[in-house]
Amino acid sequence: MVKRARLSYDSVQPAERAAARAVRIANMGDREGLFAEVEEATPTLRRYARALCVMAGSIAADDLVQSALDNAAAAIRERRLGGDEAGAARLCAYRALTSAAREELSGFESAKLSARHPAIAQGLASLPFEERAAILLVALEGFSYAAAAEIAGTRRETLVARLMRARAALSTLGLRPPGPSDGQRRAGGHLRLVK
Amino acid sequence: MGTSPALDEADLHALVDNEISGEERRRVEDHLASCPEDAALVEGWRRQHAALRAAFEPVAQERPPLSLRNAAQRNAATSAPPIESGAIHWGRPSNSTRSLRRSEEGPAGCQAQALASTIGALLVGAAIAGAAVFVLTRPSVVSPAAPELSYVERADLAYHTYVFDPRPVEFGAAQKSELLDALRVRLGFARAPDLSSLDLKLLGARVAPGLRGPAGLLIYERADLSARVALYYEKAESIGVPRFAPRVDQALTAIEWRAAGYDFVLIGPLGPEAMQQAAERAAAEMVTPAPAQ
Numbered sequence: 001m002v003k004r005a006r007l008s009y010d011s012v013q014p015a016e017r018a019a020a021r022a023v024r025i026a027n028m029g030d031r032e033g034l035f036a037e038v039e040e041a042t043p044t045l046r047r048y049a050r051a052l053c054v055m056a057g058s059i060a061a062d063d064l065v066q067s068a069l070d071n072a073a074a075a076i077r078e079r080r081l082g083g084d085e086a087g088a089a090r091l092c093a094y095r096a097l098t099s100a101a102r103e104e105l106s107g108f109e110s111a112k113l114s115a116r117h118p119a120i121a122q123g124l125a126s127l128p129f130e131e132r133a134a135i136l137l138v139a140l141e142g143f144s145y146a147a148a149a150e151i152a153g154t155r156r157e158t159l160v161a162r163l164m165r166a167r168a169a170l171s172t173l174g175l176r177p178p179g180p181s182d183g184q185r186r187a188g189g190h191l192r193l194v195k
Numbered sequence: 196m197g198t199s200p201a202l203d204e205a206d207l208h209a210l211v212d213n214e215i216s217g218e219e220r221r222r223v224e225d226h227l228a229s230c231p232e233d234a235a236l237v238e239g240w241r242r243q244h245a246a247l248r249a250a251f252e253p254v255a256q257e258r259p260p261l262s263l264r265n266a267a268q269r270n271a272a273t274s275a276p277p278i279e280s281g282a283i284h285w286g287r288p289s290n291s292t293r294s295l296r297r298s299e300e301g302p303a304g305c306q307a308q309a310l311a312s313t314i315g316a317l318l319v320g321a322a323i324a325g326a327a328v329f330v331l332t333r334p335s336v337v338s339p340a341a342p343e344l345s346y347v348e349r350a351d352l353a354y355h356t357y358v359f360d361p362r363p364v365e366f367g368a369a370q371k372s373e374l375l376d377a378l379r380v381r382l383g384f385a386r387a388p389d390l391s392s393l394d395l396k397l398l399g400a401r402v403a404p405g406l407r408g409p410a411g412l413l414i415y416e417r418a419d420l421s422a423r424v425a426l427y428y429e430k431a432e433s434i435g436v437p438r439f440a441p442r443v444d445q446a447l448t449a450i451e452w453r454a455a456g457y458d459f460v461l462i463g464p465l466g467p468e469a470m471q472q473a474a475e476r477a478a479a480e481m482v483t484p485a486p487a488q
Binding site: 042043044046047050051062065066069118119120121124135136138139140144145160163164167170171 | 204205208212214236239240243244246247248249250251252254255256257259260262263
């Protein structure tokens with residue numbers, strides 16, 4: 001009964017997507033280009049939200065993405081971006097997401113995840129929110145220190161200090177080099193040895 | 196850390212994060228070549244990056260749910276966003292009013308406004324758990340645990356079981372009062388929304404097995420007989436909304452919402468936009484007071 005649609009999306013490499021985005025943005029009026037930029041950022045916003053809300057689950061994460069997209073769209077519409085340069089709308093969406101997550105996750109600080117989650121997810125969940133955001137913005141999303149600081153709403157020095165603390169905390173996890181199956185749930189992970 | 200006096204830990208981080216280049220970068224790299232302790236530190240951080248990417252990159256490769264596709268563009272035109280096709284916003288009352296907002300803007304004018312205020316009163320008075328609207332046309336996500344069957348999946352099952360049956364309904368549209376009586380007796384609630392303005396004519400209704408009890412199934416048909424759409428509803432008193440995307444036929448669009456203690460699912464082969472309009476109309480009619488008996 002279930003038919004699985006082929007995702008043409010999957011076959012497109014990130015670099016090609018970025019190039020296509022640049023062309024699209026160049027071909028559009030400023031605002032349309034900014035809306036397109038936010039739309040193009042949706043997959044990475046979801047990635048960031050999922051990691052940032054690692055203890056809250058995918059539904060909460062997608063809710064935050066939705067809220068961030070709404071916020072970014074409103075900012076574009078009301079010309080509150082502070083500039084139409086490429087990247088401004090994406091930055092705005094990340095900023096809105098981080099701000100919404102900070103509020104939503106105030107009750108989740110330093111949560112403990114079950115052992116079924118990968119070690120890195122457990123490590124992330126144990127970090128204070130600001131440190132988690134800092135390492136994710138830089139290490140996962142690839143933002144520069146300046147952009148990450150702007151998204152987090154803080155100074156560059158503070159951002160770097162948070163990043164350093166996050167790395168120090170995660171260093172205790174004893175991560176092994178990632179294998180090809182990391183990120184997927186281990187087959188039979190629900191089984192336990194009974195004898 | 197065995198860094199030289201001219202080098203501090205921030206320089207090592209800057210190297211890992213590509214914040215330095217040229218001469219400065221070479222200086223840090225030279226230091227690492229002669230300091231295995233710091234080199235191991237840097238290697239550990241790079242390992243963290245790789246672990247983060249391995250754990251979360253698959254999310255970026257997924258196709259975003261419909262609610263998040265074109266969200267910015269949808270919001271571009273109006274400050275009051277329409278019903279969010281694909282929004283997986285379970286149990287958020289704010290979305291219930293948003294999802295119904297389009298009906299206020301319809302051609303019915305004053306009548307629609309009155310309807311909207313009635314809906315508003317009902318939303319508060321009946322302590323509606325909230326509307327959850329989502330359109331599912333994406334492949335189902337691999338769930339970490341086998342979730343309980345959801346209303347959407349049950350509606351999908353009912354659709355495939357009955358809609359193309361030689362006798363799809365127990366009560367035809369011509370027997371509307373019997374139809375409503377039967378549904379009211381079995382489900383405690385009955386309405387038969389008029390979707391004719393959306394080219395969906397009521398064919399009739401039947402009682403179908405639900406998740407925890409009987410469910411109502413209203414079947415509509417396009418005038419040219421090209422498609423049938425079903426409106427499934429069941430009392431939703433104790434069952435939570437699914438935590439994972441329900442598995443439904445990818446050729447169908449399903450829109451789910453909750454109101455007045457019932458879970459409603461509109462399911463059919465029309466495009467998301469047409470289904471959305473039909474769902475809005477049905478949602479509005481479903482919460483209007485029962486006609487006088």
